[in-house]
Amino acid sequence: MATKKQIKAKHQLFALLGAILVVVLVVAGISIYRNVKASKEETVTVGLVGNSDDAEWRDVQAQLDREHANIRLKYKTFQDGIYANQALANHELDITAFQHYAYLHQEEKEKGYKFTPIGETYISPLNLYSQKYKRVKDFKAGDKVAIPNNATNLGRALKVLDSAGLITLKDNTKADPTTDDIASNPSGIDIELNDPASIINLLPDYAGGITNTNFIVDAGKKPEDAIYAPKLKPDDASFKPYVNIIVANTNDKDSRTFRKIVDAYHTQAVAKQLIKDHNIPMFKY
Structure with missing residues (x-):
């Protein structure tokens, strides 16, 4: 016949096993929930x-x-x-x-x-940056300016230079102008086409450069660092492209x-x- 001490020990064992079972069921339930959630x-x-x-x-x-x-x-x-x-x-x-x-x-x-x-x-703003100058009017004849070499951003960069007064386009409303569309170059700058991602790294050797804002931000700079930024007009159809x-x-x-x-x-x-x-x-x- 079991003693009181033995009965108590059995009860404690059953209680412990019950607690372990509860923990196992909770863990299993959480695992099942996560798996079901992940599957969905x-x-x-x-x-x-x-x-x-x-x-x-x-x-x-x-x-x-x-x-x-x-x-x-x-x-x-x-x-x-x-x-x-x-x-x-x-x-x-x-x-x-x-x-x-x-x-x-x-x-x-x-x-x-x-x-x-x-x-x-x-x-995404396409602005003019420079480590050499603070103002657009500081550019001199022979200064090199880097712009993107892909067709769409090349044309947009030329429009930025036109807007800044460094060059004049024959028609600044044309969708994708090229360097052949430059009517005059009163500033005398030399425009060079480069890979957009490389332009930010060329600034120490160039008088200026125009490139996409994502490359500017990735280089630890801000769009506000530009020396010239055309005003963005969300309601202007010309900005739609x-x-x-x-x-x-x-x-x-x-x-x-x-x-x-x-x-x-x-x-x-x-x-x-x-x-x-x-x-x-x-x-x-």
């Missing part, structure tokens, strides 16, 4: 150029999480948009967020891509998941971040 979560790979928009996309993910959208954004960064578009065409990416309408149309024309814009983001866009393969343009991502981008948190990081307004599509 959809991963979307976003192609970016540089890291200047990292903060904005963190805000997009935060908004999706608040909405319990079960969408996980995965980012793939490129140094050149050419390769990002190739990856999108090959379905290595789901969407991209780096290019403006003009660049997209040029890429489609040259390479036959079947892409569709699914949302607008912002206009330079509005940056979120792009998908045309077959995927109606994806509900992508629409949720675009809507998450078009929130106040992202708008505030754009003002903070780039001092630029958001656009919507």
Whole structure:
């Protein structure tokens, strides 16, 4: 016959086993919940150029999480948009967020891509920077100025030089002017075409340079560091070609998941971040 001490020991053992069982069930339940949640979560790979928009996309993910959208954004960064578009065409990416309408149309024309814009983001300023001068009027004849060598940003950079009074274009409303469209060069500057990503590093050897803001931010500088910046006018139709866009393969343009991502981008948190990081307004599509 069991003694009171033995009975008590058995009760303690059963209690301990019961507690262990509860812990095991809780852990198993959490594991099952996480696995079920993970199985429902959809991963979307976003192609970016540089890291200047990292903060904005963190805000997009935060908004999706608040909405319990079960969408996980995965980012793939490129140094050149050419390769990002190739990856999108090959379905290595789901969407991209780096290019403006003009660049997209040029890429489609040259390479036959079947892409569709699914949302607008912002206009990335294309400004004139210099480590040598503080004012545009300081430029002298023979000074070298670097501008992008791709067709769309080359034309836009020439419009910046025209706006600054360093050159005069035959028609400054032309969509994509080239150096052949320069009517006069009163400043006498030498315009040299370079890879956009390299221009920021050329400034010590050049009198000035014009390049995309993402490269400026990635180099630790700010758009406000420019010595000349054309005023952006969101309601001006002439700026429309330079509005940056979120792009998908045309077959995927109606994806509900992508629409949720675009809507998450078009929130106040992202708008505030754009003002903070780039001092630029958001656009919507």
